[in-house]
Amino acid sequence: MIGAPITRREGRAKLLGQPLYTDDKILPGEIRGVTVRTHIPRGILKGISFGEGIPWEEFTVVTAADIPGKNLVASIVHDQPFLVEIGGTISHPEQPVVLLAHPDRSLLEKARRAIRLDVEELPPVLDIESAIEKAQVIHGSNNILKEILIDKGDPGPVFCSAVKVVEGEYRTGAQEHAYIEPNGMLAEVGREGERLTVTVYGSLQCPYYVHEAVKQLFGLPGDQVRVVAMEMGGAFGGKEDYPSVNAGHAALLAWKSGKPVKLIYDREEDMAATTKRHPSRTRIKSAFDRDGLLLALDIDFVLDGGAFVTLSPVVLSRGALHAASVYKCPNVRIHARAVATNVPPHGAFRGFGAPQSLFAIERHMDVCARELGLTPLELRRRNFLAIGDRMSTGQVVKETVDLEAIVSRALSEIGYEEKRRSFDAHNSSQSPIKRGVGFSVFLHGCGFTGGGETYLASVAGVKGLPDGRVSVLAANTEMGQGKTTVFAQIVASALKLPVDMVDVWSADTAEVPNSGPTVASRSTMIVGKLIEDAAYGLKQSLIQQGLLEMTYTPEEFREAVKTAVARHGSLKCYSQYHKPPHIVWDDTTYKGDAYPTFSWACYAAGVSVDMVTYEVKVDDFVAVQEVGRVVNPMLATGQIEGGVAQGIGWGLWEEVQWKDGRMVNNQMTNYIIPTSVDLPRIRVAFLENPHPAGPGGAKGIGELPMDGPAPAVLNALAHALGPIRLDEIPMTPERILARLEEADRG
Amino acid sequence: MARTIELELTVNGTLRRAEVHPAARLLDILRDEFRLVGTKEGCGEGECGACAVLLDGKIVNSCLVPAIQARGSEVVTVEGLAVEGQPGHLQAAFETANAAQCGFCTPGMLVAAADLLHRCDRPGETETRDALAGTLCRCTGYVKFVDAVVMAGGTRGGK
Amino acid sequence: MRAYLPDYDIQSPETLDEALTLLSREPGKWRPIAGGTDLMVLLNAGRLSDLNLLDISRLTELRGISENGPSVTFGALTTYSELRQHPAVREHLPNVVESARVTGAQAIQNRGTLGGNIVNASPAADTPPSLLAYGAEIELVSVRGKRRVPYESFHKGYKKMDLAPDELLHSIHVPIPKGSGFHFYRKVGTRQAQAISKTCLAAHARIENGVVEELRIGLGSVAPVPARARSAEAVILGKAVDFLPIEDAVKAIQSDISPIDDIRSTARYRRVVTANVLRQALEELARTGRAS
Incomplete structure (x- = not known):
């Protein structure tokens, strides 16, 4: 079962147009909601006025003053209000102030525009530089949301003595998730006497995050809040933290109106108001000996966190932990900061900080190779990590890592050496097309950073059904990645059952335990291991009850489950995450085992530039990775292809344009994601190396493909265009022109 | 000024009626009046293609079609591509190729593919990529959609 | 959907006379809507300030493509798909076909119209540079009668047109180029499909005895209106294809354009790339001229 390329479970229903996404579900008597937002990046809210010509008495109006519990969104730090209160600070131009609900969608829009906010403007901080320079102080004493220092050895003196020191600065822009289904929520509030129950259905990755946020918003105990994940039209991290906000909003409107309220963002609102990938600036100073061995790395990594803390500390952490990438280096200093600006908070996005720091180091390695007179391959090869080596946090690589094999496979697939030669010859001709080939080598930590999994202590389970089948109980959500199919395969494999004997319960907090969020490439490896263990437990319990022999047929298993369920009313087995004793992590010093394991990859791109x-x-793209055992090669390939598409988009076209802290190209027409004709056939290969931490040897896969494409494509561009400054993404045609002109000027 | 029109049109082979504002979007009529929620709204500006339907046999973005222009027309939605509730030929090819991930662009992608197969007997990869370029997908990288459509074109019977 | 629908009125006349009568009775009140590919976007976004819409999609008088001796006539309601498929257009006016091919995607091409592309008056529209390159004329109609104007004088300024409040765009007449001419069209968009142009250049030339006897260059996205590259044309006209002063034309085109920075590109990029595309076009012209 594990390893079988079976088709997606919910695939047929999706092809028939049947699944209900949030906007497709209707609750009887539901009305619609909208959000009225600030329009300035920074200031004080003085008042709210309701314009003429609107029958306001027909509307449900919610402001901060109505909030029954805490007006703070539950997160790592509770600093973001659900609604700005009068007299309160406006911290970015899309902050929610008033919520409106009415049965008539059309009238609701008219009403939204009739509301005027009286504000006192204050000077904003709009970029990383102004935040660091403290042009204005908008957070704490220094605009720093989170600071991390990773120290290994002593890089300082090495830079004075090394044969070669290479420095560089690299930047990445914000990236919009552009899931095709915009954010949406549907909430209803029940009242039985004094007892209030709040139910939220929505497009969300992490039911228990939303659960926590709604509890705190209403001051309710957990059993009075229910969160149900609907079918989800893509997420990529964009529905990780934001749903805590809009779920709260929908619930407030439902609570005040007494009716179910549906709150669906349109594309413009979704793009402007919700989270994006953190923009970054990375400065790298590197020292080499005469053989090209890396002696020291000093990395200054800065993320623009936006107006509130939200997930920035953990995004920063993952970015910092990946900053030295796959290279062995005795002396490392990584100084990482997330800074506050007056833009909507940046949040989770596939890769979670790692694509930013990996872009920098992988671009930098190509720059260094040129400076050292080595090929990009040779320089990397001399510095690859191997088993027994220590990473920047002191973590010892405990598994066999054959980077050579991964790289060789990718480069031979794309015909690297041959292309280097033939493209060099071609580029010296008069052709208006310049060609290049390049690659990146990288890793991605599986599961939560550092002590995250220990802190979460996730629980997942398996339950016997009255008909003798079993069902997986986990709060992980299906957003297209294939979790439903993969979980079924893992349990079927563990129990040696046909896969159709395994059901997967939907992510509903009333039914499933908190198996943690659906993020960080953790569902297959971490939660998959929990359900595998739970499945073994269930089997063991049937054996102990004398209902099952050690070896059995699926039919015997079915009968055993039926009997057990009939006898006891229910049959469930849970498993909880416990930190394996050999994993040691210190969150204060950033020393130890940052991740239980890593996935490894080499991506190669062939590009042409029309001069x-x-x-x-991008004419050709090869993605080779080692992700442990592949549970479902067909779904895994789809995940990699999709991640590569997003990575190429981020590298070449996807630019968020800002004006006064607001995204101004917030339309699908003007935010450019790739279409079917902008991408090549993406070629995917897996090298398998089963890892004991995951079910059947599987590791994480979801985020990995976001890391490699941008540096691979830019390294290929460097081959095509020669030594111009390719230090920023997206590397749009406009930027390429500017860099070429800069090089011409000398 | 507010007034409505009596709209009559054939949807997936059935004559349907609705009382709507003449500028109402065909998309909203399909979803809200007829509860055909397979057709999705992804952008509301004719860019993402999630709302695509066949209007008198040709692909259109239903978010850009005002009700008044849909009078008397024939509309086919993703629900209409099935045969007695089971996947039609094209949908079966999509299933085999694993050509759906989150599923939100899928209805539009299927409609674009159906439109192509009406126009072109055995589309190759290039024609297929051109035909799907009006449907944005954020999950797949398009490879499996292209494979599914080429496969469907190559294996269909005498249709 | 952000519009408040009850604020909007739509009339849907069955005949051209009916439509023109309405326009003349209340000039300026009615905004014609055809395929809806521009106006419905604005309506959805709550940004359509014209509250009274005149649905002209049923006016058969404005449909169809016909060859009338020396020219091809397009009804204003001709869709991009119809442009792409028509044999005479494919044979004589390849730039028109190409510009229709690169407008939006199939779903847009089935609905959007040539007339709409003109009167929406976006400087970034894809078909106007082709029409300029072929020296098209457009025909306007009102209860007062019909009149024809050269297309190149139709756009008067950003979103300003030589179009009276009671007039409709009736048809577009494009002269069929004589002999085997030179046709060039290149749109540079934000991506390879479903894109809005950052710069666009269409050219048509007639070469006789190795000399450029006729040349028109139409440009998009580099001025407030779709515009001719008059200065660049002047440098090339009358020159022998063997000795085209290409670099002079490339310099000259800078005075034909006035691009801006916006969310899709930069003024600098538009200047350089328009020049590069012109160079590419003229090099092709030279090759074509020498070969013929």
């Missing part, structure tokens, strides 16, 4: 228009075409 008439500076447009870049």
Whole structure:
């Protein structure tokens, strides 16, 4: 079962247009909601006025003053209000102030525009530089949301003595998730006497995050809040933290109106108001000996966190922990900061900080290779991590890592050496097309950073059904990645049952335990291991009860489950995450085992640049990775292809344009994600190396493909265009032109 | 000024009626009046293609079609591509190729593919990529959609 | 959907006369809507300030493509798909076909119209540079009668047109180029499909005895209106294809354009790339001229 390329469980229903996404579900008597937002990046809210010509008495109006519990969104730090209160601070231009609900969608829009906010403006901080320079102090004493220092050895003196020191600065822009289904929520509030129950259905990755947020918003105990994940039209991290906000809003409107309220963002609102990938600036100073061995790395990594803390500390942490990437280096200093700005908070996005720091180091390695007179391959090869080596946190690589094999496979697939030669010859001709080939090598930590999994202590289970089948109980959500299918495969494998004997319960907090959020490439490896253990437990319990022999047929298993359920009313087995004793992590010193294990990869790209228009075409793309055992090669391939598409988009086209802290190209027409003709056929290969931490040897996979494409494509561009400054993404045609002109000026 | 029109049109082979504002979007009529929620709204500006339907046999973005222009027309939605509730030929090819991930762009992708197969007998990869370029997908990288459509074109019977 | 629908009125006349009568009775009140590919976007976003819409999609008088001796006539309601498929257009006016091919995607091409592309008056529209390159004329109609104007004088300024409040765009007449001419069209968009142009250049030339006897260059996205590259044309006209002063034309085109920075590109990029595309076009012209 594990390893079988079976088709997606819910695939047929999706092809028939049947699944209900949030906007497709209707509760009797539901009305619609909208959000009225601030329009300035920073200031004080003085008042709210309701314009004429609107029958306000027909509307449900919610302001901060109505909030029954805490007006703070539950997160790592509770600093973001659900609604700005009068006299309160406006911290970004899309902050919610008033919520409106009415049965008539059309009238609701008219009403939204009739509300005027009286504000006192204050000077904003809009970028990383102004935040660091403290042009204005908008957070704490220094605008720093989180600071991390990773120290290994003593890089300082090495830079004075090394044969070669290479420095560089690299930048990445914000990236919009552009899931095709915008954010949406549907909430209803029940009242039985004094007892209030709040139910939220929505497009959300992490039911228990939303659960916590709604509890705190209403001051309710957990059993009076229920969160149900609907079918989800893509997420990529964009529905990790934001749903705590809009779920709270929908619930407030439902609570005040006494009716179910549906709150669906349109594309413009979704793009402007919800989270994006953190913009970054990375400065790298590296020292090498005469053989090209890396002696020291000093990395200054800064993320623009936006107006509130939200997930920035953990995004920063993952970025910092990946900053030295797959290279062995005795002396490392990584100084990482997330800074506050007056833009909507940046949040989780596939890769979670790692794509930013990996872009920097992988681009930097190509720059260094040129400076050292080595090929990009040779320089990397001399510095690859191997089993027994220590990473920047002191973590010892305990598994066999064959980076050579991964790289060789990728480069031979793309025909690297041959292309280097033939493209060099081609580029010296008069052709208006310049060609290049490049690659990146990288890793991605599986599961939560540092002590995250220990802190979460996730629980997942398996339950016997009255018909003799079993069902998986976990709060992990299906957003297209294939979790439903993969969980079924893991349990079927563990129990040696046909996969159709395994059901997967939907993510509903009333039914399933808190198996943690669906993020961080953790569902297959971490939660998959829990359900595998729970499945073994269930089997063991049937054997102990004398209902099952050690070896059995599926039919015997079915009968045993039926009997047990009939006898006891229910049959459930749970498993909880416990930190394996060999994993040691210190969150204060950032020393120890940052992740239980890593996935490893090499991505290679062939590109051509049209020197008439500076447009870049990715002609070929090869993605080779080692992700432990692949549970379902068909679904895994789809995940990799999709991640590569997002990575290429981030590298070449996807630019969030800002004006006064607001995204101004917040339309699908003007925020450019790739279409079917902008991408090549993405070629995917897996090298398998089963890892004991995951079910059947599986590791994490979801985020990995976001890390490699941008540096691979830019390294290929560097081959095509020669030594111009390719230090920023997206590397749009406009930027390529500017860099070429800069090089011409000398 | 507010007034409505009596709209009559054939949807998936059935004559349907609705009382709507003449500028109401065909998309909203399909979803809200007829409860055909397979057709999705992804952008509301004719860019993402999630709302695509066949209007008189040709692909259109239903978010850009005002009700008044849909009078008397024939509309086919993703629900209409099935045969007695089971996957039609095209949907079966999509299933085999694993050509759906989150499923939100899928109805639009299927409609674009159906439109292509009406126009072109055995589309190759290039024609297929061109035909799917009006449907944005954020999950897949498009490879499996392209494979599914090429497969469907190559294996269909005498249709 | 952000519009408040009850604020909007739509009339849907069955005949051209009916439509023109309405327009003349209340000039300026009615905004014609055809395929809806521009106006419905604004309506959805709550940004359509015209509250009274005149649905002209049923006016058969404005449909169809016909060859009338020396020219091809397009009804204003001709869709991009119809442009792409028509044999005469494919044979004589390849730039028109190409510009229709690169407008939106199939779903847009089935609905959007040539007339709409003109009167929406976006400087970034894809078909106007082709129409300029072929020296098209457009025909306007009102209860007062019909009139024809050269397309190149139709756009008067950003979103300003030589179009009276009671007039409708009736048809577009495009002269069929004589002999085997030179046709060039290149749109540089934000991506390879479903894109809005950052710069666009269409050219048509007639070469006789190795000399450029006729040349028109139409540009998009580099000025407030779709515009001719008059200065660049002047540099090339009358020159022998063997000795085209290409770099002079490339310099000259800078005075034909006035691009801006916006969310899709930069003024600098538009200047450089328009020049590069012109160079590419003229090099092709030279090759074509020498080969013929």
